[in-house]
Amino acid sequence: MSAPKLYRHPTKSEIIDLAAAEGHDADISSNLGWIPDKSHNTSARPSISLNEDKDHVAAVDKDIENGHGPGSASSIDEPEEEAGHDPNIVDFDGPGDPLNPMNWKASKKWGMVALISAITFLTPLASSQFAPGVPEVMRDFHSTNELLEGFMVSVYVLGFAFGPLIIAPLSEMYGRLPLYHSCNLLFIIFTIAAALATNMGMFITFRFFMGCFGGAPMVLGGGTIADLIPREQRGTAMAVWMMGPTIGPCVGPIIGGFLTQAKGWRWNFWFVAIVGGAFFIMSLILMSETSGIIILQRKTNRLKAETGNTKLRSKLDSGLSPADLFKFSIVRPTKMLFRSTICFAISLYVAITYSYLYILFTTFTAVFTSQYGWHGGMVGLSFLGLGVGSLIGQFVYIHFGNKIVHKHMQRGDFRPEHRLYIMTIGGFFIPIGLFMYGWSVQKGTHYMVPIVATGIIGFGLLMTFMPATTYLVDVFTIHAASAMAASTVLRSLMAAVIPLSSQTMYAQMGYGWGNSMLGFIALALVPIPFLFIKYGERIRASSTVKL
Structure with missing residues (x-):
């Protein structure tokens, strides 16, 4: 790899992508730096607080959903302004620095x-x-x-x-x-x-x-x-x-x-x-430790001890206190979940369908034991359909999802809602699979029918989860990690709680109508991506979320 490519100043999209992978928002320092607060002097150390002044809140509000802030699509690939050289800033020693994990x-x-x-x-x-x-x-x-x-x-x-x-x-x-x-x-x-x-x-x-x-x-x-x-x-x-x-x-x-x-x-x-x-x-x-933030901080501490210069600071030091990090990690996702229409609706869709996965996990043993007489190791094979369907769904999404996005990027008209085209298709597979699974078990058809049905469910789940996640990243840009955390918390809570009533549901309604009810709920959720494809840009333009 050439040195200029590795060490050129990062674009906002690169910072956002890395921050999302690292699991934090892009206004918190990462290995590529951070997206600074434009309302303050960019040459100063950025400091972020939940108790921001009104002007700063207004600036942050515009960056959350509506695409007009520093993380918007219109400016997403513009590089940050280079700060003047500061001799007290500690960085890697050029493109070949062995401390940089990229050079290992x-x-x-x-x-x-x-x-x-x-x-x-x-x-x-x-x-x-x-x-x-x-x-x-x-x-x-x-x-x-x-x-x-x-x-x-x-x-x-x-x-x-x-x-x-x-x-x-x-x-x-x-x-x-x-x-x-x-x-x-x-x-x-x-x-x-x-x-x-x-x-x-x-x-x-x-x-x-x-x-x-x-x-x-x-x-x-x-x-x-x-x-x-x-x-x-x-x-x-x-x-x-x-x-x-x-x-x-x-x-x-x-x-x-x-x-x-x-x-x-x-x-x-x-x-x-x-x-x-x-x-x-x-x-x-x-x-070994791979975080550039920690590696440079250790280097900074070592140089302070060697030189006695207490003004030295890491290039990747954002100035956030531990208290601020915890506040952002816990408070931000909660606010986004309940104050953002897009975050709540997409998270709810994913949470309900994800809970179906654990309804199946918690009932497969009873279903295939009572209905098909499977025992011992054979019961574990009842999960095979879900696994194969999920794997196929992952490969199909990667191929066609990327193809759709690349096509619109080449045209120059890409917007986050293009991520949802795959989700509109995947959403129909979940109710179809649930109807097929429920009634095939109820009627005692050959065991391959419910296995194939669960494969269809697994395929549909992956075709909804993955586009929903990438949509949240594209919509919330610098706060993408908080949006994904909000979705994860709701999804996990519902997946833990909803399956508790599954045995009672099947006992009262039977496998046919029980799974049909789940299918009808999944069918009622299908319009969500269609609505965001049509109105998502308008919703983003009129939305503000104060963090």
Whole structure:
């Protein structure tokens, strides 16, 4: 790679892309810097506070949805103004600086990417791996409570809602590596605790904390890959990394079905703990800190000690206090969720359909055991349709979604709503799959019919999740990470709570009408992307969200 390309001043779109991958807003420092507050002097250290003056709030308001601020499409690729040279600013020593993770050996960089992708596959896999063993857990803990039967699976996702809100700001303060190591270790500890649990209360509590700490690689992984791999080579690494959250929850029960039959339900947790322990040892040996913010801060501290110059400061130091980082991480997503029409509607769509995934996870064992007489390891194979459908959906979206966007970019008329064209198609697959699945099970048709139906559901889910996420990034630009955090929290909360009533729903309505009701709700959500394609630009032009 040539030096000018690596070290030219970053464009706003590059800063926004990296910030979204790192899991924070673009007005917080990242490896490419930050988008400064235009209402203040850009040569000064940027300082962001929730108690902004009225003029600054007005400036920020315009940047949230309506596309007229510094993160708007009209100015998205304009480079920031170069600040004058300051001898007290500490930066990397030129394009070949070995401290820069981009200059590390290829074997070290791709080794870290492979390890992070493996961990990101394992932790979502653990969310559902023991699902086929739920009846054994209920029997061992002498429980017949149907709410707990579903909650013991979905409580893991509840941890996903809360863990990242703490992990993200801590990684900005202390770096990615300490968070990887501490969260991986705590994940293993609570996995072992779940394997040794002696009552339902202990088991559910340990499952919750597994989810809290298991979410770390999904929060940190995108940023680590962006730290190491140049933009033009990043697609493959990101695609492999993203397969973890997509395929892991569907592959887990297939492993869990046979493992439960052979060794009992507790061995699902021993399996995760053993594999997680191996990954943890490998990470201690192979992983290094990749955050440019932390690397330059350490260099700054070292130079201060050597030179006695207390005025030295890192080029990537945004001046944010730890308190501000926590406020942005927790308060901003909440405000965006309830004050932004676009964020709320898209997040609600994703949350409801995502909860269907965990309704299926928590009921597949009972459905295929009672309706088809499957037992032991065979029950895990009932999840195969969801996994294959999700994988196909991911590849179809990547191909056709990018094709649509590139076409409009070449025309010069691209707007965020073009991301939703794929979502309008994907939305119809979810109700179709639910109707087909419910009535095929109800009527006792051949087992391949509901398996194919769940594949259609998985395909539809991926074809709605992925465009919805990229749409939020394009709409909210510099505050994209907060919008995605808002969506993640709502999605995880609903996925943990809604499945609790699934067994009662099927008992009262049957599999046919029960899934039909879910299908009708999904059908009622289908117009949302159509409405935003038609009115989204107008909504953005008239919306302000005070952060």
